[in-house]
Amino acid sequence: MRQKFIDKTIQQATVIGLTVPDPDLKWNEATGNYDFGEIDWSELKEVINGRGPCNKQRLKHHRAAHEEGAWVREAANAYAQKQNDKKKVA
Numbered sequence: 001m002r003q004k005f006i007d008k009t010i011q012q013a014t015v016i017g018l019t020v021p022d023p024d025l026k027w028n029e030a031t032g033n034y035d036f037g038e039i040d041w042s043e044l045k046e047v048i049n050g051r052g053p054c055n056k057q058r059l060k061h062h063r064a065a066h067e068e069g070a071w072v073r074e075a076a077n078a079y080a081q082k083q084n085d086k087k088k089v090a
Contacts, residue, residue, distance in 0.1 A: 006034050 006025075013020055024037030046052055 002036075003033055006036055010034055 010020060010025070022037050024035065026035050028035045043052075047055070052058075
């Protein structure tokens, strides 16, 4: 799948002026595909473990969204309580 993805997107990236950060990336005439290097998973592991470059920003945004959505949770709980109260009366 990676080979298919690379073969389809490298030319598109080049056309729009992007550079792919793989020093081993090159066209292979014999296979008709791009050759590419190994993936360095260390940055992804850092992000997954909460040490990514945007982690503080992401957490700040998540907390703000949670706080700003408190009224929705409160309204939903009030509605649920109202429905439960109606069931008890009936």
